[in-house]
Structures are given as C-alpha cells and as structure tokens.
Amino acid sequence: MSALSSSNWDRRNVLRAALGLTAAGGLAACGSNTGRSSGGSGTGLVQYFHAYGEAGTEQAIKRYAKAYSKANVTTSWITGNTFEAKLFSALLTKQAPDVFEFHPQLQMVKSGQVADLSDLIDPVKDDFNPADIKSHTVDGKIYGIRMIDDPQFFYYRKSMLEKAKVDVPTTLDELLEAAAKLTTDKVKGVFLGNDFTAVQNAVIFSAGANTLDEKNQIAYHTDGVVQGLKQLRQLFTSGNVLLDAPTDFWDPSSLDQGLCAIQWGGMWSMPVMQKALGDDLGIFPFPAIGSSGKQSVYNGGWSMFVNAKGKNVDAAKEYVKWLWIDQKKYQEDWALSYGFHIPPRTSIANGATKLKSGLPAEAVKLFTDFGHFDNIAYDQTMQTAFADVIASSVRKNGNPEAALDTCDKKVNVELKKLFG
Amino acid sequence: MSATTTRGVAQPAPVKASQARPRRGLRGNATLNFWLFTGPFLIGLVIFVFVPIGWSIWLSFFDARYTVTPSQFIGLDNYKQILTNSNFPQSLLTFTVFAVFIVPTTWALSLGLALLVNRLRFMRAFFRSVFFLPTAVSYVAAALVWKMSIFSGVRFGLANTVFGWFGVDNIAYLADPSPPWYWVVIVSLRLWLQAGFYMILFLAALQNIPAELYEAAAIDGAKPGWQTFRYITLPQLRATSTAVVLLLLVAAYQAFDEFFNLISTKATWAQTPLMELYKTALGNSQDYGAGSAGAVILSLLICLVTLAQGKIMGFGRGEESK
Known part of the structure; x- marks a missing residue:
C-alpha cells in the first residue's frame, strides 16, 4: 500500500510503465487478423x-x-x-x-x-x-x-401428431389448436425460434400480402397481416410454444431432442434431422392466415x-x-x-x-409450389423495422396496427432514400 | 492490520520530500520531460479518441450510408431522424431507468459485502478472492452462462428446475418481456460481475478508518451497529463512495455486452443507447450519419451529467476547497 504514497514514485518506474503501456497499445493495434496472408505467389x-x-x-x-x-x-x-x-x-x-x-x-x-x-x-x-x-x-x-x-418451413414429428390425433395444420388457427393438443409436461407444441423473427416473412406471405409491391411501395400493411400478428401473439402467450431454447430455429436440436413437436427450420437441417429421427419426420409450409391467405414458404x-x-x-x-x-x-x-x-x-x-x-x-x-423469393428492394433496414413489429406486437402486448405504422414510417424513409 | 500501519497511509507524506533529492539526467529541461511523459498517451488519445470524435461530428452532418467518406451534406437531417424516427430516445429512457436502479444497488451490495468480509476473523483471503473472482470473467462468457444454463427457458434450466420444485410453470426469462423477467437476468449478472471489484475498493477504505475513531465513539456512548455505521463508517467512506458511484455510472453508460448477448437487437425493449447506435451504424442499416448523430447526442449528455455530478458531489475539487 505504501507504494502509492507520492514520495515513492520513482521516475524510472514511471517511465518503464509508460513504455510498457505504449508497447502494449502498439501490439494490440497489430492484433487484428484480417485473414489476408502476406506474401505468397500470385x-x-x-x-x-x-x-x-x-x-x-x-x-x-x-x-x-x-x-x-x-x-x-x-x-x-x-x-x-x-x-x-x-x-x-x-x-x-x-x-x-x-x-x-x-x-x-x-x-x-x-x-x-x-x-x-x-x-x-x-x-x-x-x-x-x-x-x-x-x-x-x-x-x-x-x-x-x-x-x-x-426454403424454410415447419418440421414435425409424425409420431407425436398421430399420438395426439392432430392433422397437419393448413391454417394458422389449426396450428394454434395443434400446439395446444401437442403440448405435454415435457414437450412444447411448436417452436418458432427464440424471438419469432424467423417467421416474419412467412407471416406476410401467408396472409396473402407481400413485402413490397411492383411499384416498390409498402405491401405488408394489410388486415391479413394484422390478423396473423394477433394470432401469433395468442400463440406466444398460450404456453404451448417453446421459448428460450438452448438453440435457435436454424439448429435441428430442439426437434431432435424432443423439446417440441413442430419446429420452424430450413432445408439445411434436413440431413441431420433425418439421421436423428428417421422416418418420424414430416414437413409442411407456413399455414394460411385468414380468408385471403394461402400457405407459403420463404x-x-x-x-x-x-x-x-x-x-x-x-x-x-x-x-x-x-x-x-x-x-x-x-x-x-x-x-x-x-x-x-x-x-x-x-x-x-x-x-x-x-x-x-x-x-x-x-x-x-x-x-416450387409455395415459395416466395427475396425482393432486392426490401433491404436489411426494412427487415429490421419489421423485426421490431414482431417484438412489440407478438412478444410484447402492443397494438399490431400501431407497430406497423411505426414500421411504415421507417420503411418509407428508406424507400425514399432508395427511389427518391 | 494494526492501527499504526494504516494511519501512515491515511496521511500521505508531503510531496515536498521528492524535491529535496538531487536531480539527475534530464535535469532542468522541464518541457522535454513533459512531452516525454505525456507524449505517448497524448498521441494515443488524439488518434483513438479525438480524431474519431471529430470524424463522428463531421459524419453526422452528411448522408453517410454504406460509406465513411460521404460527400452529400444534409445539415441536421440525421439528428432529426435519430430523435424522431428511431428507437434511440426510448433507449435513453431505458438506460436512465437501468442506471437509477443498478448504481445504488451495486453500491449497497458491494459495501455490504465489504463490511461482512471486513468483520471476518478467519478465511479472510479466501472470501475476498471468492467475491473478487467474477470480476475476471468476460461479460460475454457470463452472459452465455446466464442465458443458456441458469435462465434457460426450457424445463431443465437451473432457475426453472428450482422453481419447478414449488410447482411453478416454466418461465421464458428472456423471450417473454411481460412480466420483465429479463431485468432479473441482467441485474443479477451485472451484480455478480461487478460487486466484487467495488467490494475491494470499499474494503481498502474500511481498513483505512482509524480504530481510535471507533474507540472514541464507543466511549462517547455510540451504540455499536447501526449508529456507529451511520455516523462513523459511512462519513469516513465518503471519498470512496463518490468514486464508486462515478465508476458505476460510467459502467452503466457503457452497458452493451450483456444486453447485446441476452436481449439481442431483435427486441424493442432493454435496448441501451449503444445498442441502438450499433444497430444504426454497424448493424444491417450501415447508416453512419445517423449513428454518428446519435453518438454526438450521447456524448453531450454524458458531458452534462458528469458536470452536474461534479457540482453536486464535489468530485474532482481539490481537498483545500472543502
């Protein structure tokens, strides 16, 4: 402790410390690995x-x-x-x-x-x-x-659906019902990823809407989408959905390990899932929302x-x-x-x-039958804005209309920047 | 530690002593010495702090999307956008609520720990180390432990297992924001990581309080316990407390790592100002202009708060002015 009293500060020590710090700083600056190899031919x-x-x-x-x-x-x-x-x-x-x-x-x-x-x-x-x-x-x-x-779609465990006498859902209502019937002490009905944003595009397409229209104007703000968001909110609060799982939707683990009966996922997971579950595996597109909706695959x-x-x-x-x-x-x-x-x-x-x-x-x-491709104009800023809609009106009890209005504002600024 | 050794530290030796020594080497050339000592730090400060700040201010007046060398001057548009059409103002509120809660809580917890450890008669070193150790853990690593094992939403998460014994249903601590369980996760994580470090500071200060003070108080009739603590210990810790509160406030301002890893940017709640700026400038949007505008606003706020705090708590004022 006594080293801290001012009489004991030695010049040499201070200088040494200063040089040491400078050297450390210099080294740190060189530490970033850019992945670019120096030298070599060509x-x-x-x-x-x-x-x-x-x-x-x-x-x-x-x-x-x-x-x-x-x-x-x-x-x-x-x-x-x-x-x-x-x-x-x-x-x-x-x-x-x-x-x-x-x-x-x-x-x-x-x-x-x-x-x-x-x-x-x-x-x-x-x-x-x-x-x-x-x-x-x-x-x-x-x-x-x-x-x-x-393509992204739902995977499900055939055996679990059979046991609970549930048909493969074709509408979002049916998915909610199925989730309720499939949920037991140990298994949750459905897993949509930990923050639900994995299905943000599918909700738009399944409600019969689109991200942007031909003229590059907002096309996602429809009654169908609002209804979809409300139903997702219902699902979120139902207790029949797997939340805060150790892995997210892109990882096959939640379904493989029996944490849920139905999981949103991508085609990339299929080989691992087939290996783990064999024939006890089926797929279906995101179910239709409302009367004008139809099933979709993103x-x-x-x-x-x-x-x-x-x-x-x-x-x-x-x-x-x-x-x-x-x-x-x-x-x-x-x-x-x-x-x-x-x-x-x-x-x-x-x-x-x-x-x-x-x-x-x-x-x-x-x-081929249900697929919707990316729209190059619907960029990351707009997708982030729509992710906020999911957060505030599905995970939080916000009004979907209000959330979509906020999103519209952000998207319109972006559209104006892109198209003037 | 006996009272005689600690007293020496409480009253530092006068600075004059060093001037009595003969000067050697770079004698007399005060200017050179000044630059020799401050130069390296100053260069670092200029390159890594002042240049970026200046660049940020410059960027904030330009349409700087997907570039940091923009050409289109747009005046105050970026400021308008970040203040009216973004989640940034909301994040300032979030942060304020967080700071108002976390600063006093950490202060109280670390002081409490210090008092407990200070009274120990055995295994002192062990307990000091045990409470200090979490300070060495990275925020990111700790956040992952909290997220994936303690507060995992599945039935075999630690917290859910414990609650399960009492018949409580599984809780999604992070996914479901109502009720806001995520604050429990964040606050417990931050307390675990930080309390130990501030406990050490308080411990050092506690050991500097002369035992005579307590003896005199006891003779004057002060009861041990609350009275002694309130009128002897707490006033003696004033300087340390001020420093701790300031450090805690700075730490709260810098909150990012655990929020980023626990809440993620795909939420509209518990987004700290730094996370919003990260999303705007470095995330998917790459809007360096609006991001810089937010950074400038945040810097101004920090300046104001620091100045106000200096006024209220007297931090940085010389001893003689008291």
Whole structure:
C-alpha cells in the first residue's frame, strides 16, 4: 500500500510503465487478423463466409479455394451472429474482402459496393432459376451469383401428431389448436425460434400480402397481416410454444431432442434431422392466415458478390466465375453434401438424386409450389423495422396496427432514400 | 492490520520530500520531460479518441450510408431522424431507468459485502478472492452462462428446475418481456460481475478508518451497529463512495455486452443507447450519419451529467476547497 504514497514514485518506474503501456497499445493495434496472408505467389484474394452450422462446410469452402490455381484465396469463416456487422465494417476499410457471400441488397448496388457480374452470368443465365436471376437484377444488370436456395418451413414429428390425433395444420388457427393438443409436461407444441423473427416473412406471405409491391411501395400493411400478428401473439402467450431454447430455429436440436413437436427450420437441417429421427419426420409450409391467405414458404439463400471497390476486382470476378459458374462439381457438393440446399442451377438440380425422393423431394415441391423469393428492394433496414413489429406486437402486448405504422414510417424513409 | 500501519497511509507524506533529492539526467529541461511523459498517451488519445470524435461530428452532418467518406451534406437531417424516427430516445429512457436502479444497488451490495468480509476473523483471503473472482470473467462468457444454463427457458434450466420444485410453470426469462423477467437476468449478472471489484475498493477504505475513531465513539456512548455505521463508517467512506458511484455510472453508460448477448437487437425493449447506435451504424442499416448523430447526442449528455455530478458531489475539487 505504501507504494502509492507520492514520495515513492520513482521516475524510472514511471517511465518503464509508460513504455510498457505504449508497447502494449502498439501490439494490440497489430492484433487484428484480417485473414489476408502476406506474401505468397500470385494475386491474393480474401473471401468472407458466415459460419454454416453443418459439419464439413468450412473445410469444403477452403478445399474449393485451394483448388483454384490463379490466385491465392484465403477464407475468413466468421462465427457468431455478427456476420453482417463484420462484413459491412470490413467493406469500408483497406482490408475489405474481395469476394463475399450475402443476400441481394439494392442499397449495396446503389452505393457501388458490389460489382456488376452480368458478363459472367449471361452465358449461363438460362440455366439459373429465373426467380434467382430476378432477385439479383437491377436495371438489367445482375449483381450476384446465387449459390444455394434455402426454403424454410415447419418440421414435425409424425409420431407425436398421430399420438395426439392432430392433422397437419393448413391454417394458422389449426396450428394454434395443434400446439395446444401437442403440448405435454415435457414437450412444447411448436417452436418458432427464440424471438419469432424467423417467421416474419412467412407471416406476410401467408396472409396473402407481400413485402413490397411492383411499384416498390409498402405491401405488408394489410388486415391479413394484422390478423396473423394477433394470432401469433395468442400463440406466444398460450404456453404451448417453446421459448428460450438452448438453440435457435436454424439448429435441428430442439426437434431432435424432443423439446417440441413442430419446429420452424430450413432445408439445411434436413440431413441431420433425418439421421436423428428417421422416418418420424414430416414437413409442411407456413399455414394460411385468414380468408385471403394461402400457405407459403420463404426461400432464403446465399449469393456470392464481388467487392466493387476492392483492389483486385478482375481477379475476384475470375475466381467467382471459376467456382460458382464453371465448377459444377463443387457447386453440387456445396448444395448437397453437408446440409441440404436447392441448387439454383437447373442442370445441377435435375441431376441431384438426393433431392429426387422422400422428404427432400417434398421440400423441393414446397419450394416450387409455395415459395416466395427475396425482393432486392426490401433491404436489411426494412427487415429490421419489421423485426421490431414482431417484438412489440407478438412478444410484447402492443397494438399490431400501431407497430406497423411505426414500421411504415421507417420503411418509407428508406424507400425514399432508395427511389427518391 | 494494526492501527499504526494504516494511519501512515491515511496521511500521505508531503510531496515536498521528492524535491529535496538531487536531480539527475534530464535535469532542468522541464518541457522535454513533459512531452516525454505525456507524449505517448497524448498521441494515443488524439488518434483513438479525438480524431474519431471529430470524424463522428463531421459524419453526422452528411448522408453517410454504406460509406465513411460521404460527400452529400444534409445539415441536421440525421439528428432529426435519430430523435424522431428511431428507437434511440426510448433507449435513453431505458438506460436512465437501468442506471437509477443498478448504481445504488451495486453500491449497497458491494459495501455490504465489504463490511461482512471486513468483520471476518478467519478465511479472510479466501472470501475476498471468492467475491473478487467474477470480476475476471468476460461479460460475454457470463452472459452465455446466464442465458443458456441458469435462465434457460426450457424445463431443465437451473432457475426453472428450482422453481419447478414449488410447482411453478416454466418461465421464458428472456423471450417473454411481460412480466420483465429479463431485468432479473441482467441485474443479477451485472451484480455478480461487478460487486466484487467495488467490494475491494470499499474494503481498502474500511481498513483505512482509524480504530481510535471507533474507540472514541464507543466511549462517547455510540451504540455499536447501526449508529456507529451511520455516523462513523459511512462519513469516513465518503471519498470512496463518490468514486464508486462515478465508476458505476460510467459502467452503466457503457452497458452493451450483456444486453447485446441476452436481449439481442431483435427486441424493442432493454435496448441501451449503444445498442441502438450499433444497430444504426454497424448493424444491417450501415447508416453512419445517423449513428454518428446519435453518438454526438450521447456524448453531450454524458458531458452534462458528469458536470452536474461534479457540482453536486464535489468530485474532482481539490481537498483545500472543502
């Protein structure tokens, strides 16, 4: 303690401490790993991927990159739920990735962040699912290459529904009833993800509405959507829904471990679920809401983009063309060997035997019959605004109309910025 | 510790003593010495604090979406947007409620712990360490433990298991905001992480109170317990208490990690100002202009609060002015 009294402060000690702190600060500044390897032969490219949950995916992406001979491609495999934040902040710096995966975003096109890839895609344009081309096209130019389509729907345990004598729900009312009947001491009826935002698009589509209309104006603010939100609120408070589960909707664990009888999820989970549950597994689309609603499936997915402001745009485009246009073997491997995804290219989808029978074939049917694709103009800001609607009128007891009004205000500001 | 050793610290030796020593080396050149000592810190301060602040202020007047080198000047539009068309004002309210609650609670708990540990006659070091250890735990790691094992919403979560013995239904502590169980999760986490550190501060201060004071009070007829605590201990802890309250307020202002991990940004409640700014600037929206406008507003508020606190509590004023 006595060292603190002022008479004992020794100059040398202070200086040493000061130098030590400065050195530590300097080291800390150098500590950030940009994923860019220094040296090596040829052009260096960096690609960003969010961490896929399925085993083997990281190795696969790195294996493809290694097989490319014209550039030295390093992969940043970004774990945690902050992929967007890391990607977007990296894009502002000199350490920006040359190639990255994301969803189609009009704002990224307008601000010149992503490069025009039309010349790569045009020769094989007819081979792509037209909806995937449309969702990446702005003013006739195509800005991203779809790698995988990921339909999202409900998984259910056939045995549990049979035992409770419940039919597969086709309307949201029926889902609420089913959840009540399926709930026991140990099993909750249904799991919609921990914050319910996983179904925010499905609610809009199932109510017969859309995110934005043809003229890029708000189309989600309908009576059907309001009714859907009210019913979801009912479900949320019913005690028949699994909440605060250890894993979220994108992980198959909740259904696999018998925490719930019905779980919202994506096609990527199917192989793991089938392995865990065998034949005791079925799927159905998000049920219809109200009289004008119809069942829906939200087709998410991931696309490859090239950073238009990067140092090696041409080399990056060449790499993207090589892997995501030319190398069909790798594309097929990526879509089918780990989690299940629907290949956006018809030629690959047609040859995909794994998707030809059983449950995967049913999923493909849901994808084609009920699927709704991304709208490039309905960007992240608008989706965040709608996530607030879910929070304040489903998880909280807010008025859905008021919540949608607040959302409209935010979305209109964004629309004005995008379209003037 | 005996009273004689502690008294020495309570009255620091006069600064004059060091000037009596002969100067060596960089003798006389006070300017050089000044820059030598302050230079490294000053450079760091300028690069990592002042430049970003200046840049933020500049950004806040521009349409800076998806860029930090914008060209379109839009005046006060960003301020208008963040104040009228966002969740930022609500988050300021959330934070205020949180601070009003958490600061006195942590203060009281750490003082209580310090008093208890101070009275111990055996295993002192053990208990001090036990209460101090959580300080070393990362907020993120602790938040995950709280979220996934203690306050998990499933039937085998620790809290739900314990409540289950009394026939209480499973509670979704974090998913369901009504009733606001999430405050229990956040407050308990923060108390666990912080109380130990402030307990050490109070412990040091308690040991600096001369035993003679208590003896004199006892002779004057002060009853042990509340009376002694109220009129001897508490006034003697004034300086430490002020420092602790200030540190706690700063910590409350910086609240982010545990809120981000427990509540997530996909909620409209319990969003701290920093989380709102994170969502606006670094999250999906990438609106650096509006985010910076919010940051400027927040900085101004912090300045005001600090100044007000200085006025009320006299922190930073010299001893002689009292």
